[in-house]
Amino acid sequence: MNKKFWSFFIVIVLLCIVTVMSAVTGSIRMGIIEFLSAIWNGDSEKLVVIKDLRFPRIIVAIFAGAALSVSGVLLQAVMRNPLADAGVIGISSGAGFVSIIIVTMFPSLFFWSPILAFAGGALACFLVFSLSWKSGLSPLKIILVGIAINAMFTGLRDAFVTICSYIQVTVEGSMTSNLTMKTWNDVELIVLWGSIGLILAALLFSWCNVLVLQDKTAKNLGMRVTQTRVVIAAVAVLLAAISTVVAGVISFVGLLIPHISRRLVGSDHKLLIPFSALAGALLILTADTLGRTLIAPQEIPASTIMAIIGGPFLIFLLRKG
Incomplete structure (x- = not known):
C-alpha cells in the first residue's frame, strides 16, 4: 500500500471518528455504543435532540471545511501562488459583506444568498486580480493587495453594523463562525450549493x-489561459461564498490544508482536490468540536481556533520563502 492510499484511509477514518465524537459529546452525552445502537434502532429520546441540535452543525462544519479547502486549492492554481486563500485575500470578506446586507435587509432572499454573496466574492477576486496584475501575477503583490481588499470589506461590514445598530444582534449572529444553532435549512443550503461547487x-x-505551468506553456498545449482562470476562479469564489453565508468567515483553511495535502498525496489535482475536501472537513469539524467542549458551556468559535493555528503557519510559509 502506498502513501497516498494510507493518507486517504487515515483521513476518512479520523473524519468518521470525529463525527461520532462530535455527536455524542456536549450537554447531552451518549456512549458510543448507545449512540450507534440508537442510530440503528431509532428509539432514543436523546438521539432525537441530537439530530436537531448537533447533526445540522456537524454537516455544516464538514461542508464548510471541504468548500474552503478546495477553494484554496483552486485559487492557488489560478494565481500560481501558494499563499492564496479566500479568507486572506478578501474573497470571504466580500461575500460576507453582501451576505449581511441580504440577511438583514432582504431576508426573503435567504435561499438565493449564495448567488448574491458570490457576486461580492467575485468583486473582491476581480479587484485582487486587476490591482496586482502588472505584466504577470506577482505572488507578493497578490497577498498585499488581498490584505488591503480584506481590510476594506471588513471595514464596510463594520460600518454597516454600526450604522444599523438596531439590528446589530441579527448581523453579528449571521456572521458568527461559531456554527451554533444551525438548522436543517442551513444544511439544505450548504449541501446543495456546496455539492455543486465541489463537483465542478x-x-x-x-x-x-x-x-x-507557465502561461506560455499552457497556451502551447492549447489552453485558453484567461478563460480557464475565470472559470476556475468562479468555482473557487462560489465555494468560499456558500461557506461564508452559512458558517461565517473562517480564514486560513484554504491556506493550511492544501500545503499539508500536497505533502501527503502530491500535486496532481485529481487526488489533491478530493483529499483536501476530506482533510478540510476533518479540520473544521475538529476545531468546532474542540471549541464547544474545551471550556463548556462557553464556546470558542472555529474561526478563532483557525486564526491561532493559521497565523503562525502563514508566517512560517513567508519566512520559508
Whole structure:
C-alpha cells in the first residue's frame, strides 16, 4: 500500500471518528455504543435532540471545511501562488459583506444568498486580480493587495453594523463562525450549493494541472489561459461564498490544508482536490468540536481556533520563502 492510499484511509477514518465524537459529546452525552445502537434502532429520546441540535452543525462544519479547502486549492492554481486563500485575500470578506446586507435587509432572499454573496466574492477576486496584475501575477503583490481588499470589506461590514445598530444582534449572529444553532435549512443550503461547487471543482482537475505551468506553456498545449482562470476562479469564489453565508468567515483553511495535502498525496489535482475536501472537513469539524467542549458551556468559535493555528503557519510559509 502506498502513501497516498494510507493518507486517504487515515483521513476518512479520523473524519468518521470525529463525527461520532462530535455527536455524542456536549450537554447531552451518549456512549458510543448507545449512540450507534440508537442510530440503528431509532428509539432514543436523546438521539432525537441530537439530530436537531448537533447533526445540522456537524454537516455544516464538514461542508464548510471541504468548500474552503478546495477553494484554496483552486485559487492557488489560478494565481500560481501558494499563499492564496479566500479568507486572506478578501474573497470571504466580500461575500460576507453582501451576505449581511441580504440577511438583514432582504431576508426573503435567504435561499438565493449564495448567488448574491458570490457576486461580492467575485468583486473582491476581480479587484485582487486587476490591482496586482502588472505584466504577470506577482505572488507578493497578490497577498498585499488581498490584505488591503480584506481590510476594506471588513471595514464596510463594520460600518454597516454600526450604522444599523438596531439590528446589530441579527448581523453579528449571521456572521458568527461559531456554527451554533444551525438548522436543517442551513444544511439544505450548504449541501446543495456546496455539492455543486465541489463537483465542478473535481471536474476541473486537469485544467488546474495545466495552469500551474507557465502561461506560455499552457497556451502551447492549447489552453485558453484567461478563460480557464475565470472559470476556475468562479468555482473557487462560489465555494468560499456558500461557506461564508452559512458558517461565517473562517480564514486560513484554504491556506493550511492544501500545503499539508500536497505533502501527503502530491500535486496532481485529481487526488489533491478530493483529499483536501476530506482533510478540510476533518479540520473544521475538529476545531468546532474542540471549541464547544474545551471550556463548556462557553464556546470558542472555529474561526478563532483557525486564526491561532493559521497565523503562525502563514508566517512560517513567508519566512520559508
